[in-house]
Amino acid sequence: xxxxxxxxxxxxxxxxxxxxxxxxxxxxxxxxxxxxxxxxxxxxxxxxxxxxxxxxxxxxxxxxxxxxxxxxxxxxxxxxxxxxxxxxxxxxxxxxxxxxxxxxxxxxxxxxxxxxxxxxxxxxxxxxxxxxxxxxxxxxxxxxxxxxxxxxxxxxxxxxxxxxxxxxxxxxxxxxxxxxxxxxxxxxxxxxxxxxxxxxxxxxxxx
Amino acid sequence: xxxxxxxxxxxxxxxxxxxxxxxxxxxxxxxxxxxxxxxxxxxxxxxxxxxxxxxxxxxxxxxxxxxxxxxxxxxxxxxxxxxxxxxxxxxxxxxxxxxxxxxxxxxxxxxxxxxxxxxxxxxxxxxxxxxxxxxxxxxxxxxxxxxxxxxxxxxxxxxxxxxxxxxxxxxxxxxxxxxxxxxxxxxxxxxxxxxxxxxxxxxxxxx
DNA sequence: GCTCGGCTTGAGACTGAGTCTCAAAGTGGG
DNA sequence: CCCACTTTGAGACTCAGTCTCAAGCCGAGC
Numbered sequence: 001x002x003x004x005x006x007x008x009x010x011x012x013x014x015x016x017x018x019x020x021x022x023x024x025x026x027x028x029x030x031x032x033x034x035x036x037x038x039x040x041x042x043x044x045x046x047x048x049x050x051x052x053x054x055x056x057x058x059x060x061x062x063x064x065x066x067x068x069x070x071x072x073x074x075x076x077x078x079x080x081x082x083x084x085x086x087x088x089x090x091x092x093x094x095x096x097x098x099x100x101x102x103x104x105x106x107x108x109x110x111x112x113x114x115x116x117x118x119x120x121x122x123x124x125x126x127x128x129x130x131x132x133x134x135x136x137x138x139x140x141x142x143x144x145x146x147x148x149x150x151x152x153x154x155x156x157x158x159x160x161x162x163x164x165x166x167x168x169x170x171x172x173x174x175x176x177x178x179x180x181x182x183x184x185x186x187x188x189x190x191x192x193x194x195x196x197x198x199x200x201x202x203x204x205x206x207x
Numbered sequence: 208x209x210x211x212x213x214x215x216x217x218x219x220x221x222x223x224x225x226x227x228x229x230x231x232x233x234x235x236x237x238x239x240x241x242x243x244x245x246x247x248x249x250x251x252x253x254x255x256x257x258x259x260x261x262x263x264x265x266x267x268x269x270x271x272x273x274x275x276x277x278x279x280x281x282x283x284x285x286x287x288x289x290x291x292x293x294x295x296x297x298x299x300x301x302x303x304x305x306x307x308x309x310x311x312x313x314x315x316x317x318x319x320x321x322x323x324x325x326x327x328x329x330x331x332x333x334x335x336x337x338x339x340x341x342x343x344x345x346x347x348x349x350x351x352x353x354x355x356x357x358x359x360x361x362x363x364x365x366x367x368x369x370x371x372x373x374x375x376x377x378x379x380x381x382x383x384x385x386x387x388x389x390x391x392x393x394x395x396x397x398x399x400x401x402x403x404x405x406x407x408x409x410x411x412x413x414x
Numbered sequence: 415g416c417t418c419g420g421c422t423t424g425a426g427a428c429t430g431a432g433t434c435t436c437a438a439a440g441t442g443g444g
Numbered sequence: 445c446c447c448a449c450t451t452t453g454a455g456a457c458t459c460a461g462t463c464t465c466a467a468g469c470c471g472a473g474c
Contacts, residue, residue, distance in 0.1 A: 019450095047430065058453045063432065133348070134341035141340070162394035168387035169408035176379025180372040187369035201376035205412050226421095254459065265424045270461065 027065060027075060030055045034072045039121065043073075043129040070135035073122065077139045083107050085146040097154050101147070101174040102202050108178075109194050116190050123186045140175050147171045177201040234272060234282060237262045241279045246328065250280075250336040277342035280329065284346045290314050292353040304361050308354070308381040309409050315385075316401050323397050330393045347382050354378045384408040 033055040037046045048069050052059045066072045087107045091100040112119045126132050152159050152167040181198035240262040244253045255276050259266045273279045294314045298307035319326045333339050359366050359374040388405035 048432090049430085060433095060454075061452060064451085067432090069431070130345065134345060137344050138337065138341060163391050163399065163404075165384070165387040165391035165404050165408040166411045168390055169384045169411055172383030172387055173380035173412050176383045177372070177376045180375035180379055183375055184370050184372035192370065197370075197372050201372040204373045204376055205380050255461090256459085267425075267463095268423060271422085274461090276460070 023065070026057075030057070030062065030065070031072055031075065035118075035121070038073070038125060043125060043132060068135065070132055073125070073132065074135055074139060077136070080108055080111075081139075081143045081146045084143055085150065088147055088150050093154075097151050097170055098174070098202065098206065100154070101151070101171065102198070104147075105174070105178055105198060106195070109198070113194065120186065120190050123182060127183075127186065140179075144168070144171050144175060173205060174202065177205065230272070233264075237264070237269065237272070238279055238282065242325075242328070245280070245332060250332060250339060275342065277339055280332070280339065281342055281346060284343070287315055287318075288346075288350045288353045290318075291350055292357065295354055295357050300361075304358050304377055305381070305409065305413065307361070308358070308378065309405070311354075312381070312385055312405060313402070316405070320401065327393065327397050330389060334390075334393065347386075351375070351378050351382060380412060381409065384412065 030051070034046075034051045037051060037054060040046075048062060049059055051072065052062045055062070062072075066075055071078075084104050084107060087104040088100055091103055095103075126136055148167045148171050149159055151170055152164075155167055155170075157164045157167055177198060178201075180201045181194055184197045184201075185192065185194045237258070241253075241258045244258060244261060247253075255269060256266055258279065259269045262269070269279075273282055291311050291314060294311040295307055298310055302310075333343055355374045355378050356366060358377055359371075362374055362377075364371045364374055384405060385408075387408045388401055391404045391408075392399065392401045
């Protein structure tokens with residue numbers, strides 16, 4: 001048995017992806033229920049218990065899978081952080097950071113444009129619900145921390161020098177442009193592509 | 208009596224500034240107590256009841272004066288919105304928006320630098336407390352809505368054209384720079400003046 | 415000095431989010 | 445079939461924030 005021996009805390013290594021797939025499916029299903037309820041009664045007008053009941057799981061389980069009520073809707077944003085960081089790192093070495101950031105954002109834009117209806121609806125809810133806005137911003141702040149190191153590197157800043165505000169400023173400004181583009185996209189009901197609006201926003205700040 | 212007659216909802220006109228002054232004083236006093244408790248036990252480790260008890264008022268009254276727990280600490284940021292908008296509007300007509308925004312920020316910097324110790328302590332708490340960060344961001348979003356119209360005007364954008372992302376992008380980016388400068392200022396423990404850090408941050412994005 | 419009307423306060427009930435504990439399932443491997 | 449290990453549901457609990465109501469304060473007019 002020595003070959004299968006493992007430390008006590010070591011979880012079984014073999015429910016590999018199946019569990020995760022299950023998890024993904026159920027998350028998607030719950031999110032769909034929640035979005036429907038939110039659309040019908042508003043975000044604040046819907047209780048977590050209601051979502052749990054409607055989705056057929058217990059309140060406790062719901063909070064186990066989505067840490068907060070907001071994350072039921074915003075959970076899918078979690079992964080964008082690493083996706084962005086990878087996309088940024090993959091840009092050619094000589095490219096100016098601002099341009100590289102613009103191109104990295106294509107990852108998100110492409111993904112969100114796959115179901116514009118859903119994105120538009122979500123964005124609308126986001127605008128009129130303070131707690132959702134706040135949580136959304138929290139996620140973007142996380143993206144920021146993931147993007148800053150690479151931008152620092154490209155700027156030739158000592159990565160340990162937290163006193164240099166430039167990398168933070170660049171990433172924060174770029175994310176502000178992304179938000180502005182999103183707002184404009186919402187304002188025109190998706191008529192103008194986000195990519196165009198984002199170009200327009202980021203050109204205004206061209207370094 | 209006709210001369211003193213007024214509509215039913217019209218409050219007596221004559222406790223003019225005294226009430227307000229009282230209010231200001233008590234807000235400051237409560238805030239001081241709260242900040243002390245937060246410093247001792249952390250923001251999340253301190254309950255609103257505790258603050259109320261320590262400050263000598265009821266929980267209900269506390270919520271009457273500060274809408275939320277966060278606002279006990281961040282209440283003073285409320286007024287900056289209008290101050291910023293005024294400062295921006297007062298900048299010379301021909302000045303580029305980015306430069307005008309930079310100069311408008313001097314209002315905040317001057318104000319905050321009057322008690323660097325307090326600001327530094329507050330900023331530190333802000334960094335390590337998600338709910339505070341979120342609320343702070345909410346305030347900045349409000350500033351943004353107050354600044355965008357003037358920037359739109361200076362850009363020659365139709366103010367009703369919500370589809371043009373440029374004004375939003377500029378203001379958002381400027382605020383991002385302000386945040387970056389604040390973070391850097393915190394990182395160097397206030398050694399380098401905020402104004403210098405903000406210059407550095409905003410120059411990086413010079414339009 | 416008394417009273418009337420409006421405003422502020424405190425007390426306490428109530429809602430809803432989020433955490434924690436515990437016992438009862440389900441599941442996979444030997 | 446049994447033995448960990450993990451997931452689940454139930455329910456109690458904390459705390460922020462809202463609401464209601466009764467009591468207190470204060471200035472104005474009599």
